[in-house]
Amino acid sequence: MSTGSSDKSSDPPTPQSPGPDPVHDLPEEVLRAGWRRFWSKREKRWYFFNKMTGESLWEMPVVHKSPHNGVPGGSDRITDPLGISVPDTPTDVRSPPSFDLKRRRDSEASITSLGSMSPSKKMKMEGPVYWNFEIPSNAIIFEHPPCTMPPVHPEAESYRAQLTNKLRSQYQELCQTREGIDAPRESFNRWVLERKVTDRGNDPMLPTNCPHEVSASMYREIMSDIPVRGCRLRHPVEARKYVFKYAEAAKKMVESRNCSPDSRKIVKWSVEDIMQWLRRQNNATLEDYQERLTHLKTQCGPHLSEAAKSSVEGICQKIYHLSCESAKKIYDKHWEILKEHGIEEIHRKFEVHKRRVQCYQIHMVVSCPRLPSISYHVENNVGCLRFKGEVLTLNQNYLQKLEHLYRIHCRDDRPLENFLPRVWCLLRRYQTLFGSSPNEGTGLQGALPVPVFEAMHKHFGVTFELFASPLNCYFRQYCSAFPDTDGYFGSRGPVLDFHPVSGSFEANPPFSEELLNAMAEHLERLLATSSEPLSFLVFIPEWRDPPIPALLRMENSIFKRKTVVVPAFEHEYRSGLQHVCTGSDLYHKSVHGTLVLILQNEAGFAKWGPTDDRVKGLLDAYKPQGNPSPSTSGEGRWDSVDGTKIATETKSNSKDEKR
Numbered sequence: 001m002s003t004g005s006s007d008k009s010s011d012p013p014t015p016q017s018p019g020p021d022p023v024h025d026l027p028e029e030v031l032r033a034g035w036r037r038f039w040s041k042r043e044k045r046w047y048f049f050n051k052m053t054g055e056s057l058w059e060m061p062v063v064h065k066s067p068h069n070g071v072p073g074g075s076d077r078i079t080d081p082l083g084i085s086v087p088d089t090p091t092d093v094r095s096p097p098s099f100d101l102k103r104r105r106d107s108e109a110s111i112t113s114l115g116s117m118s119p120s121k122k123m124k125m126e127g128p129v130y131w132n133f134e135i136p137s138n139a140i141i142f143e144h145p146p147c148t149m150p151p152v153h154p155e156a157e158s159y160r161a162q163l164t165n166k167l168r169s170q171y172q173e174l175c176q177t178r179e180g181i182d183a184p185r186e187s188f189n190r191w192v193l194e195r196k197v198t199d200r201g202n203d204p205m206l207p208t209n210c211p212h213e214v215s216a217s218m219y220r221e222i223m224s225d226i227p228v229r230g231c232r233l234r235h236p237v238e239a240r241k242y243v244f245k246y247a248e249a250a251k252k253m254v255e256s257r258n259c260s261p262d263s264r265k266i267v268k269w270s271v272e273d274i275m276q277w278l279r280r281q282n283n284a285t286l287e288d289y290q291e292r293l294t295h296l297k298t299q300c301g302p303h304l305s306e307a308a309k310s311s312v313e314g315i316c317q318k319i320y321h322l323s324c325e326s327a328k329k330i331y332d333k334h335w336e337i338l339k340e341h342g343i344e345e346i347h348r349k350f351e352v353h354k355r356r357v358q359c360y361q362i363h364m365v366v367s368c369p370r371l372p373s374i375s376y377h378v379e380n381n382v383g384c385l386r387f388k389g390e391v392l393t394l395n396q397n398y399l400q401k402l403e404h405l406y407r408i409h410c411r412d413d414r415p416l417e418n419f420l421p422r423v424w425c426l427l428r429r430y431q432t433l434f435g436s437s438p439n440e441g442t443g444l445q446g447a448l449p450v451p452v453f454e455a456m457h458k459h460f461g462v463t464f465e466l467f468a469s470p471l472n473c474y475f476r477q478y479c480s481a482f483p484d485t486d487g488y489f490g491s492r493g494p495v496l497d498f499h500p501v502s503g504s505f506e507a508n509p510p511f512s513e514e515l516l517n518a519m520a521e522h523l524e525r526l527l528a529t530s531s532e533p534l535s536f537l538v539f540i541p542e543w544r545d546p547p548i549p550a551l552l553r554m555e556n557s558i559f560k561r562k563t564v565v566v567p568a569f570e571h572e573y574r575s576g577l578q579h580v581c582t583g584s585d586l587y588h589k590s591v592h593g594t595l596v597l598i599l600q601n602e603a604g605f606a607k608w609g610p611t612d613d614r615v616k617g618l619l620d621a622y623k624p625q626g627n628p629s630p631s632t633s634g635e636g637r638w639d640s641v642d643g644t645k646i647a648t649e650t651k652s653n654s655k656d657e658k659r
Helices: 003-010 028-032 154-179 187-198 216-224 236-256 261-280 286-339 396-409 419-434 450-460 483-489 513-529 549-555 602-608 612-622
Strands: 035-040 045-050 140-142 356-358 375-379 382-387 390-395 500-507 534-541 560-566 572-574 587-589 594-600 648-650
Touching: 028 035, 154 187, 154 286, 154 419, 187 216, 187 286, 187 419, 187 513, 216 286, 216 513, 236 261, 236 286, 261 286, 382 396, 382 419, 390 396, 390 419, 396 419, 396 483, 419 483, 450 500, 450 534, 450 612, 500 513, 513 534, 513 549, 513 594, 534 549, 534 602, 549 560, 549 594, 560 612, 594 602
Parallel strands: 500 534
Antiparallel strands: 035 045, 140 356, 140 500, 375 382, 382 390, 534 594, 560 594, 560 648, 572 587
């Protein structure tokens, strides 16, 4: 043997790329079945990995064509000779892309506290089930780059909760010291929603990079409580006390603030006038007091707002700056933890091909360390997860729901080593968002009843939720606020960053005006740019006094096919705390009407158009289950013949009329 040949044979083999793109340079039927090609550094050879099943092979996988319909890559000749299990997907839709992610060993033991089982086995749920993960999604998207956010860690999430709760307390203190009022109820939650519409910062929750420091939502809500917080007046005695309190507070405010002499004069004159009226009137009705209060607010309101403007703007700016400081501390703490495990931040940009694919899960490219252990036990069918003395709870069936979602969507933790820590982080994140006061934040996660979801899927082909979370979702695919905590459980990220080209979707957004406006603009843009079937069923409150801009925009949209009003107190929503509440507290009557808008492009209208039968099926499902039939008398009643709401509006399909 010559020396040259000996040296050549001793060199380690190098990956010889089969083509310019070795990962995807495979037959089309193999790609569609989920197979990709990767280089093994340990074995120094190419291997094939299935991103859908987690299976690895050294040889090129053989995918048979279905003898039933000829679709490649979907069935096995032995187990499924008729190709029944082959999904009916468009031939021009490709499989999700593959990124260079680190793979974890599957040979380690999985957790045993939840009764771990093979992912291929169908899970048996204990207790009621309010979801259906057997429904495949019909959402088609363009490929998008992976997520470079740091993976969640219980230490970092606990620190985020600590600083966020401190920020809430600082907001309360600022309102009390500067304006003498309590912070408006849930104003902080709506501030987070409104800020995240325009925020371009790197924190998933706290705003850090907004175009304007003063929040329109926070400014508006503080101003509405000046000089005293509003309340619902039910009795004349209560109304008399409130009018007197408002007048005294308005007079005191103009005397203690820097305002113009004219403003001070007008407010004092209006207050004196109402005081004289109160002395003369001892038997006024509730309507009289309300009329006088409205007149007083009209006269004094502009001058009081002008006097408080600089102070309220200062509150908004201070909270925003404190939020930026808190987010910076969280960011530094999080990466300090990860760098202790040798994990570095990724700054490079990922290039993706602009091609249509079936909607796929979020790819987290930053490696995740072995997370600290979470102790878990069950008390009265309630799961308790403890980390360093902090216990978070959820009903046992919802923990099983999260395990089901995790097995479907998580690809970097086959042994489920990080399942409980990630559940703890998920619960901690949403509890931080909700707030610490009783029942605070529950409206952010209210969901439609299960029969409504079933009807939407049956009649309108809906398979995807645009506003959900792992805790309240019905379908296996959805958009949510937090891709870093929710991505392991099926989230596709925030709705404003989601750009489908085809599919049927449900949108039940939190009630934030700024978020509703951004959603309406986003949906119209999607409908205008896609020629494929696209449909949105939007559920928003019927706020018409005054009407919110989002409502008017969607009602006047050229893509609106039908609107239906579901009367107040005649339908229900599932509680935002459904994962911890009991059955008796699960459903709540809606105190306002719900407006259902059906937005579709031409192809979507041809496929899922709102026919009378489809609309009737949806409204029938909206009736409270197990309760007496709603009254058929009065305004906004249900029609006793076909079960549909009398006041419905259908928009013509004519292009001329839509213009």
